[in-house]
Each structure stands twice: as C-alpha cells, then as structure tokens.
Amino acid sequence: MPGAAAISFSGVDSSLSSLRNCQSYINTGMDIATRVALDLVESFNDVEEVDGVEKVMLEYAAMDRELNHYMTAIEETVHQIKRDKPENIPDLQYLVKEKFTALESKNSDSDLQANEKYTYFKDQLKEMRKQFRLQSGDGNESIEQIDEDIAVTQSQVNFICPITQMEMKKPVRNKVCGHTYEEEAILKIIQTRNQQKKKVCCPKIGCSHADVKKSNLVPDEALKRAIDSQRRQR
Incomplete structure (x- = not known):
C-alpha cells in the first residue's frame, strides 16, 4: 500500500x-x-x-x-x-x-x-509406583489392583532391550506404542534408516508401529531407576 x-x-x-x-x-x-x-x-x-x-x-x-x-x-x-x-x-x-x-x-x-x-510427570509417577510396588512386595493393594498392576507391568519388568538383548542402561520409551529400548541402539537404527530414506518399525516383536521417530522417544526414568535398583540388589 x-x-x-x-x-x-x-x-x-x-x-x-x-x-x-x-x-x-x-x-x-x-x-x-x-x-x-x-x-x-x-x-x-x-x-x-x-x-x-x-x-x-x-x-x-x-x-x-x-x-x-x-x-x-x-x-x-x-x-x-x-x-x-x-x-x-x-x-x-x-x-x-x-x-x-x-x-x-x-x-x-x-x-x-x-x-x-x-x-510425562504423571505417566512416570504411575510407572514408578508400579515398578517399586512390585519390587517391594507391597501387599496392601487389593487383589484386583495387583492383578491390574501385574498385567500392565509385565513388559516393564523386562529390563532387556529388544534390540541389543541386553539389560538397558538408558531406556527410552516410545510414546506411540509404549515400548522401551536402549537409547543409543534405537537412535542408531533411526539414523541409519533415515539415511536410507526408510521408516523404522518398532523392534518389539508383534508391535504394529511402523514409523518410529526420534520425536516419539522420551527418557523412561521410572524404568531406569527400577533397573538400577535391581542392579544394586544383585
């Protein structure tokens, strides 16, 4: 104008x-x-x-x-x-x-x-309570609550990375499908596939998530603490 x-x-x-x-x-x-x-x-x-x-x-x-x-x-x-x-x-x-x-x-x-x-705060708090309730053998919960907790945490108590097949040291969780991996391992896969201009499928067997991105990943502090606690007990 x-x-x-x-x-x-x-x-x-x-x-x-x-x-x-x-x-x-x-x-x-x-x-x-x-x-x-x-x-x-x-x-x-x-x-x-x-x-x-x-x-x-x-x-x-x-x-x-x-x-x-x-x-x-x-x-x-x-x-x-x-x-x-x-x-x-x-x-x-x-x-x-x-x-x-x-x-x-x-x-x-x-x-x-x-x-x-x-x-993220609420999610990690919930997972942390489940992890440490399971480890402490807390018997104060109702049978229904315990059953629910065990069902939800069956994958969480598995501290093995689906990529490396080793116990995780720095787990990250996929916000889309909820699966966890060793951070360095999944980032390496993402980088390699990106260079090939290909998508990354979730490495967890049976998972249908076929487009894992770096932005999908968040640190799983609750799982890391549970792993560290188990390691100290051993």
Whole structure:
C-alpha cells in the first residue's frame, strides 16, 4: 500500500527471544520437579510430598500456558500488521493485549493437564509406583489392583532391550506404542534408516508401529531407576 508506515520489528524479535528463554527455565524447573517426585516415590515418601510437587507442576504448566499465549498474541499481531500494511503505526501494545486476553479467556484446567511435561510427570509417577510396588512386595493393594498392576507391568519388568538383548542402561520409551529400548541402539537404527530414506518399525516383536521417530522417544526414568535398583540388589 503506498505510503504505508515503515515499522521495525527488531524490538519484537528481542522480546520473543527473551520469552523463549523464560520458557526454557520453566521447562528446566518441571524436569527438576519430576526428578524430585520420583526420588520421593523411590524412598516411599510419596503421599503428601508428591501431591505438593504435583501442585508445583501445575503452577509451572500455568506459567507455560501464559507465556505461550503471550508469544502467540505477539506473533499474530506482527503477522496481521505485515499483511495489512497500515498507513499509520498501530498501537502494538493494545493489539497484543487484546489478542492475549482473548486467548486467556478460553483457559481451562484441561489445558494444564494436557501440558506435555505434566503428562510425562504423571505417566512416570504411575510407572514408578508400579515398578517399586512390585519390587517391594507391597501387599496392601487389593487383589484386583495387583492383578491390574501385574498385567500392565509385565513388559516393564523386562529390563532387556529388544534390540541389543541386553539389560538397558538408558531406556527410552516410545510414546506411540509404549515400548522401551536402549537409547543409543534405537537412535542408531533411526539414523541409519533415515539415511536410507526408510521408516523404522518398532523392534518389539508383534508391535504394529511402523514409523518410529526420534520425536516419539522420551527418557523412561521410572524404568531406569527400577533397573538400577535391581542392579544394586544383585
């Protein structure tokens, strides 16, 4: 548009960079909180203490959501201005606040529970309790609960990597199919197959997942701790 205002977005880019740094600190905090919770479960002090850590995780998730909304509001505002090319320089602060408020108005508790790191926290906590309940021979659970736990953890108590056929030292879990592998072994397969431009099938016999990606893999801290505990007992 002739005569459109020339707007510099260098300051905006700097602000976004700072916000991303803040987000990395939040992620680090959530990682630390997860490890603390697993430590509590491993030492069998996992009632009120773990509940307290979970509240901290939800607070982190809320901060992460707020940062995401703010960054989204900034990015959408910049995109809108670049697209519309207004003749007069608009009030960026007002436009960003307007979009941010609209995003925040849609907040719900389910947003926090869907946070990827919070989901990982809950999943690892559940697996950790199963692993160490099984190892401790805890008889305080109902028969139905024990049957369910044993059924779910049959594959978890198998500490052997399906690739190396050796006990795992650094297990990673496939978020898609739930199977675990030695990290170095599965990453080597993924790298080799990627170079061949081929997909990677899950190495676990009988698994139908035929497109394993590096992004599918997460550290299985609960399984690693269970393996380490068994190794110390031996």
